[in-house]
Amino acid sequence: MSGHSKWATTKRQKAVVDAKRGALFTKIGNQIAIAARAGTDPAMNPSLAMVLEKARLANMPKANIERAIARVADKSAAALIEEVYEAYGPGGVGIIIEVATDNKNRTMPEVRHTLDKNGGRMAEPGSVMFQFKRKGVIEISEKGDDATMVALEAGAEDVVDEDEGTVIYTEASDLMKVRQTLADSGMTVTSAELQYVPTSYVPVEGEAGEKLEKLLSAVDDLDDVTNVYTNAE
Numbered sequence: 001m002s003g004h005s006k007w008a009t010t011k012r013q014k015a016v017v018d019a020k021r022g023a024l025f026t027k028i029g030n031q032i033a034i035a036a037r038a039g040t041d042p043a044m045n046p047s048l049a050m051v052l053e054k055a056r057l058a059n060m061p062k063a064n065i066e067r068a069i070a071r072v073a074d075k076s077a078a079a080l081i082e083e084v085y086e087a088y089g090p091g092g093v094g095i096i097i098e099v100a101t102d103n104k105n106r107t108m109p110e111v112r113h114t115l116d117k118n119g120g121r122m123a124e125p126g127s128v129m130f131q132f133k134r135k136g137v138i139e140i141s142e143k144g145d146d147a148t149m150v151a152l153e154a155g156a157e158d159v160v161d162e163d164e165g166t167v168i169y170t171e172a173s174d175l176m177k178v179r180q181t182l183a184d185s186g187m188t189v190t191s192a193e194l195q196y197v198p199t200s201y202v203p204v205e206g207e208a209g210e211k212l213e214k215l216l217s218a219v220d221d222l223d224d225v226t227n228v229y230t231n232a233e
Helices: 002-017 021-038 046-057 062-070 104-117 145-154 172-184 206-220
Strands: 081-088 094-101 132-140 158-162 165-171 189-198 225-230
Touching: 021 046, 021 062, 021 094, 021 225, 046 062, 046 172, 046 189, 081 104, 094 104, 094 206, 104 206, 132 145, 132 172, 145 158, 145 165, 145 172, 165 172, 172 189, 189 225, 206 225
Parallel strands: none
Antiparallel strands: 081 094, 094 225, 132 165, 132 189, 158 165
C-alpha cells in the first residue's frame, strides 16, 4: 500500500508546515460537530473519540473543541451536511473528496472549479468509488517486528513500514479495537481514522505527478473539504 502512504505522507508534511492552522481547526471542528450528533460522550461514541484524538494531535485548543461539540445543541447553527465527491486527476488517477458543508450549492461548484483549474474533473457517482475501500488506518511511531506482531495479533489486515514509523490497516469495524490494543501495548499512536484506501494503484510520475500534487493541495485547501484520497502511486 505504498502509493497510499506516499500521498498520505505528503499531506501530513503539508499540514505540519501549513501556516493556516485556523483553517485546519475549522476542518476538524466540522468533523467534531458531525460526529457529535451520535452523542457527545466519546466513551459511547467511537466516531467522536477518533476525531477528538485527531484534534488533540493537531494541538487544537480546548475552547475550539468545546464550541464544535456545542453546535449539536445550538438550534441557530447552520446544519452541516457530509458529502463525498468523486473525481479524476492528471494521469487518470481516481480521487475521493470528503466535505462537510452547510451549503451544497456553494461547495460543489467550488470543488468543480478547483478541479477544472488544476487539470482534474468531477466524475459520475460510483465511477471512482469502486477502486477504494473504507478502512481503518493507524499510524504508530514504532517500527520493526515487535510492532508488526502486536498489530497483527490485535487484528490488523496489513502492516507497512514507513520512514517515520508504521502504517497499520484494519477493517473499518476493527479500527478502535486495534488502536486501543496498540496503545495498551505501549505503542505511540500518532493517528487513527477511517480512510478510503485504494484497492489498486495508478503510476504517476514526472510532470503528471507535479500537476497532481498541485491539484490535491488546491482541493485540500478548500474550507469545506475535510479529506482527500487518491489511488496515485
